[in-house]
Amino acid sequence: xxxxxxFGWPRGDATSLGPGDVGVVGVPSDFGNAYVSGTRAGPEAxxxxxxxxxxxxxxxxxxxxxxxxxGADWAEIVERTGERVRRIAGQGAMPLVLGGDHxxxxxxxxxxxxxxxxxxxxxDAHTDFCPWHGADWHNHKQxxxxxxxxxxxxxxxxxxxxxxxxxxxxLQWPALEVVRPAxxxxxxxxxxxxxxxxxxxxxSIDIDVLDPCTAPGTGHPVPGGLDLDTLCSMVRSVARSxxxxxxxxxxxxxxxxxxxxxxxxxxxxxxxxxxxxxxHSLPAIDGALA
Amino acid sequence: MMDTDASFxxxxxxxxxxxxxxxxLDDSAATIFLSSDGTRLRIPRSLHRLLLRFATATSPxxxxxxxxxxxxxxxxxxxxxxxxxxxxxxxxxVPPARVVWDPPVRMFDxxxxxxxxxxxxxxxxxxxxxxxxxxxxxxxxxxxxxxxASLQILYGLDRLTGRPLGWFDADRRCPxxxxxSLADAGDIVVNHGERHAAVFARASExxxxxxxDGALPVSIGGDASTAYPVIELxxxxxxxxxxRIGRAPREPRAFDAPRLTAESLPGHALSLPNVERYxxxxxxxxxxxxxxxxxxxxxxxxxxxxxxxxxxxxxxQERRRVHVGxxxxxxxxxxxxxxxxxxxxxxxxxxxxxxxxxxxxxSVDLCGADPGVACWGGVAMTALHxxxxxxxxxxxxx
Numbered sequence: 001x002x003x004x005x006x007f008g009w010p011r012g013d014a015t016s017l018g019p020g021d022v023g024v025v026g027v028p029s030d031f032g033n034a035y036v037s038g039t040r041a042g043p044e045a046x047x048x049x050x051x052x053x054x055x056x057x058x059x060x061x062x063x064x065x066x067x068x069x070x071g072a073d074w075a076e077i078v079e080r081t082g083e084r085v086r087r088i089a090g091q092g093a094m095p096l097v098l099g100g101d102h103x104x105x106x107x108x109x110x111x112x113x114x115x116x117x118x119x120x121x122x123x124d125a126h127t128d129f130c131p132w133h134g135a136d137w138h139n140h141k142q143x144x145x146x147x148x149x150x151x152x153x154x155x156x157x158x159x160x161x162x163x164x165x166x167x168x169x170x171l172q173w174p175a176l177e178v179v180r181p182a183x184x185x186x187x188x189x190x191x192x193x194x195x196x197x198x199x200x201x202x203x204s205i206d207i208d209v210l211d212p213c214t215a216p217g218t219g220h221p222v223p224g225g226l227d228l229d230t231l232c233s234m235v236r237s238v239a240r241s242x243x244x245x246x247x248x249x250x251x252x253x254x255x256x257x258x259x260x261x262x263x264x265x266x267x268x269x270x271x272x273x274x275x276x277x278x279x280h281s282l283p284a285i286d287g288a289l290a
Numbered sequence: 291m292m293d294t295d296a297s298f299x300x301x302x303x304x305x306x307x308x309x310x311x312x313x314x315l316d317d318s319a320a321t322i323f324l325s326s327d328g329t330r331l332r333i334p335r336s337l338h339r340l341l342l343r344f345a346t347a348t349s350p351x352x353x354x355x356x357x358x359x360x361x362x363x364x365x366x367x368x369x370x371x372x373x374x375x376x377x378x379x380x381x382x383x384v385p386p387a388r389v390v391w392d393p394p395v396r397m398f399d400x401x402x403x404x405x406x407x408x409x410x411x412x413x414x415x416x417x418x419x420x421x422x423x424x425x426x427x428x429x430x431x432x433x434x435x436x437x438x439a440s441l442q443i444l445y446g447l448d449r450l451t452g453r454p455l456g457w458f459d460a461d462r463r464c465p466x467x468x469x470x471s472l473a474d475a476g477d478i479v480v481n482h483g484e485r486h487a488a489v490f491a492r493a494s495e496x497x498x499x500x501x502x503d504g505a506l507p508v509s510i511g512g513d514a515s516t517a518y519p520v521i522e523l524x525x526x527x528x529x530x531x532x533x534r535i536g537r538a539p540r541e542p543r544a545f546d547a548p549r550l551t552a553e554s555l556p557g558h559a560l561s562l563p564n565v566e567r568y569x570x571x572x573x574x575x576x577x578x579x580x581x582x583x584x585x586x587x588x589x590x591x592x593x594x595x596x597x598x599x600x601x602x603x604x605x606x607q608e609r610r611r612v613h614v615g616x617x618x619x620x621x622x623x624x625x626x627x628x629x630x631x632x633x634x635x636x637x638x639x640x641x642x643x644x645x646x647x648x649x650x651x652x653s654v655d656l657c658g659a660d661p662g663v664a665c666w667g668g669v670a671m672t673a674l675h676x677x678x679x680x681x682x683x684x685x686x687x688x
Contacts, residue, residue, distance in 0.1 A: 035442065036667075163671075164443055164457045164466065164678050180460060186636075211635075212668025216624035220442060223635035223672040224461060258625045258664045 005062020006047050006098070007271065008054035012061035014087035022060035022274050023088030024096045027081050029068045030253075032103025032139040036219040038255030040068070043098035045254040045263035046270070053267060058274050060096075063088070074103070074138045082111030085246065089115065094277070096270065099250035101219075102128060102140035105204045108246055109147050112202065118245045119155045119199055120147060121190075121238055123231065124206035125222035127158050127169040127178060140251070148173050157194055159234065160209035163222035187230040190237055200245040203238060203273060205231075207252050207266050215265045217257025228265050235269055236276040244277050298368045300357040303347040304376040312338075324374050327405060328392045328476075331373070337366055347379040388479050389492050390415075395437045396474035397510070398445035403473035407502035411470045412681060414508045415497060415520075416477035417657075419489060422515030423552035426619075432659025433477050433510040439670035443678070445472050457678060461639075466682040475500050486550070493519040506684060508677070511657030514552035517615050518559065524613050524653040525564035531610055532559050533645060535638055536617030536658070537631060538570035538589060540577075545587070556587055571641065573620065573631035592637050612649035614642070614680055618673045619658035623665045635672050639679055646683025654680050 005011050006024045017023045026043025033039065043065055066080045081097070085108045088095040097108045102124070109120070122128070128144035138146070148156055158178045161169065170178035179188040194201075208218045211225035226234075238244075249266045257263060298304075309326040320338035323330050333341075340363060343353045354363040370376050389405065396402055397414045416433030420426040446455040456468035478493045493509075497519055501507045509520040514536065524530050538556075545557025556568045570589045572578060578591035622632035645651065656677050663669065 162460050164675050165460050166443075166446065166455070167458050168463070169458075169460065212665065212672065213622050213624050213626075216665035216668045219667070221668040221671050223668070223675050224639070256665075256667050261624055 004047075004051065005060075005064075006096070007050045007058070007060065007267075007274075008056075009060040009062050011064060013063060014084075014091055014093075016061040017088060017091040017093040018059065019092030020059070021091070021093040022058060022096050023091065023093040024060060024062040024098065025081065025084040025088065026062075026065035026098040027068065027077065027100040027104045027107070028065050029074075029077050029100045029104055031068070031074050031077060031101070032143070033101040033219055034139065036253065036256070038253035039099055039101045039219065039251055041254045042100055042250075042252035042263070042266075045257070045260065046098050046249065046252055046266045049260050049263040050267035050271070052264075053271055055271060055274065060274070077104070078107040078110070078138070081107035085111040089246070094244060094274075095246045096274070097246070097248035099248060099252070102204075102206050102250040103138055103143045105248050105250060106138065106143050106146050108248055109153065109202055109204075110150055112246055113150070113152045115152070115200065115245050117152050117154045117199060119194075119201045119242075120144075120153060120157065121194065121201050121203045122156060122158045122206075123160050123204065123209040123234070124158055125160055125162055125208040125225060126165075126206070126220065127161050127172065127176070128206075129169055129172045129176070144176075145173070148175065154199060157191070159188060159190065160226055162224050181224065187226055190234050195237055195241040197242065200243040201238065202245050203235065203247040205235070205247070205249045205266075205269055207249060207262055210262075210265060215252075215262040217253050217255075217262030218251045219253050219256065220251075228268060232269050232272040235273045239273050239276040240278065244273070247273055298350070298371045300351040300354075300359065300364060301349050303349050303379055304344055304367075304371060305347045305379045306341065306344045307375055307377045310375050322375060326388055327374065328388070328390075329373055329375075329404070331370075331375075333366075333370075337363075340367070341370060341375065344376055389496055390476040391479055392476045393434060393437055393474065395434075395441060397437050398440045398443060398472060400445040400472035400474050403475040403500055405475070405496065405499055408473050408475070408500045408505040409471070409503065410473035410505055411685065412472050412508060413500045413505040414472070414474045414510055415493065415500070416510045417493060417512035417516035417519070418477050418480055419512045419516050420660075421486065422513040422550065426513035426552060426658065426660065428660040428662040429511060429513050429658060430480070431661050432512060432618075432657070435661035435666070436510060436656070436659050436670060436673065437474070439667070440674050442671070443674065459679070459682070465686075466678060467685055470681070470685045473500075473505070490519050490550070494522060497523045506651075506681075507653050508681070509653075509655040509657075511655065511659065514555055514615070514617055514657045515550050516657055517613075517655040518550055518555060520653045520655050521559050521565065521613050522562055524611070525562045527564075527652070528611060529564050529566050530652070531567045531569065531612045531649070532556075532565060532615070533569045533571060533612055533649075534615035534617065534655075535571045535592075535620065535633060535641065536615070537576070537620040537633075538572055540579075540589065560586055573633050574637065575631045592633060592641060609648065609650040611652045612645065613653045613655070614645060614651050614684075615655040615657065616673070616676055616680065617658040618656060618669060619660070619663075621669060621672050621676075623663070623669050623672075625664035635675070638676055642676065642680045642683045646680075651680065651684035654684065
C-alpha cells in the first residue's frame, strides 16, 4: 500500500478529519461481480494514478481500505464500509469511496441515512436496476434498485446509459430519470432541474460511463460512451450547483487496464469533483460515531 | 454427407456405430454419445439393452420381436438409426469425419444447432482459422472468446410462447431482433496441418446444410479470409454485393494472388459468378477511391459516404442483396497508436443501419477477433454490439 493516500493526502483515521474535509475509504471488493474479478485492485490503482495530481488546495485524509479478504461475506463488507462512512460523515466531512465493484455504493448510500433525504446522480453505462429477488444476493447489477428502495433516497438520475440491453431500462422506477446520448458518441447533458435545489446529492461514478477507448479497464464496457472531458464537465456542474453528501468511483479494474488509462481517468474525475465542490460541513449526523 | 439417417427397415440388418460410447449408466437410464457428431442422448436402460444387441449385425425385427413399425421399440430404433447410433454394416467402417466442434458456450447462449437445416432465422458458425494473414495470429481463438463475451447480453425466449425476446437498443430507443430466432452451429473443425482447401470446403458444406431452410448465415472468424465460404454461399442464390468494414490497404495486386488470404479476399470474391461489386469501407482518415458505380471494386472512406453508398439509384423495392463483413481489428480501441486509422463505434453503427435501409443483408461475417490484444473486453463488446446492430439491420431495418 502506498505511503500517501489519494491525491497525496495523508493517511489517517476519522479523527483527523475536520468539517468540510474529504475522507477517503477504499473498498477492494469485487464480491458483487460474478463475471470478472479485479476491481479489488481498483482503490490502490486509483491512489497510484492520483499521485501525479496532488491536491494541496483541498483538505483530505485517506483512511485506507476496508478489510475484505478475511472471509467476509457481502453483508459484512457493507457493514464495515458503512461504519467507515458514518465515521467520516460524523466529522462533518464528505466520504469519498474508492471501489471495488458497484455493489459497494449501496454500503455508502445506506450508511448516510441520517443525512436527511438526498438525491442520487449515477454516472453509468448501465442502470443497475436488475430485479432483486431477496436478501440473499447483493451485486452490482441490482445495486441501484436496492438504493432506490432506501427511505432517505429521493430522486435518481442515471447519466450515460446506452448500448444493447434487454428492455427499455428507463421505465423501471417512478423516481428514476435516465439521460442518454442523442446517438452513439454524442454526449448527453445533465437536465437543468438537477442543477438546482437545496437537497444534497450523492454522486456515484461507474467508470464504464466512459467510452472503452478512454477507460478500457472495466469489466462490462459498453461502446459509445462519454469522453473524459465531458464526464469531468458534468461532474463539475453537479458539484458546483448541489451540495455533495458523498461520492464514489467504482468498477476500475486494473487487471483489464491499459497503461493505467482507467485508473488515471478515475483519479481525474474525482479531482474535478472535489475541486469543484463547494466545501461545506455536513450536519452533525452521527456524532456518537465520531 | 451431412445426413446421418441410416436406411431403416425392420428386416435390414444394422450394427452399432463404432463411434458410439456410453458416458453414464445407472439402473434406470444411459447417456449415449456419438463422437462423430457430438450427439448425446439419455435413453431408458431397457432401450440401451436393446441397442447393445446390435453389437453384431442384426435386424430390428429380431431385436424388437416385431415388424410393426408403430411398435414403441421399433420407433425408438428408427430414431436411433436416424441419429447415427445404428448404421448399415460396412458403412460404419468408414469413420464419418467430425466437421464441427460444439462450443462450451454458445453465442448469446442461443440454442445449439446440429448439422441439419436450421429452423432458426439466424445461425452462427465459428471459423477458428488465422493462417490467412500473418498479422492475425491469435484470431483462431476469436469465435470462442466472442461467445464467452456474449454471455453478458443473453438471448432470451418468452417462457410461455417461446418467442425470442430480442434486445433493446438504448441509443435508438427501439427493440432489436424481437421474434428473430438464433442458433449456434459451433466451430468448424480444423485438424493440425490440414490443407486450407479442405477446411474451407468443410465450412461451405456446413453452411449450406444449416442454412438450407433459409437461415441467415453469420461467420465468426478468424482472419478475414474466413469470410470467403459465407460469401460463396450467399452468391449462390443470386447477384450479390459485398461490403466489408475494415482497414483494407490499397494493394490491388494482392487480388490476383492465386491463393485465398485475407488480402486476396476481394479478388477471390469477385471471381465468383454472382458477386457483382466489392466495397471495402475504410476509416475516415484513409484515402478512399471515391464512389464509382462502374467499378466492381472500390474503397470508400466511411465519412460522408454512408448515405451515398453505390446503390443510390436503386429503388427500395429492388434492394440489392449484400453480404456485410466487419473486421474487428479495425475498430478503435484504447491501445491504438494515434497514427493508426480506425473505425469508431458511432460511425459503424450508423453505417450498418444505413446499409440495412438500402440493401437486403443476406449474410454477415465478423472477423479479426483476437482475444490476446490489449483492451479485448472493450473490443469484444463493441464487436458484439455491432453484430447485433448488423443483424437488426438485416431482420428489422428501420
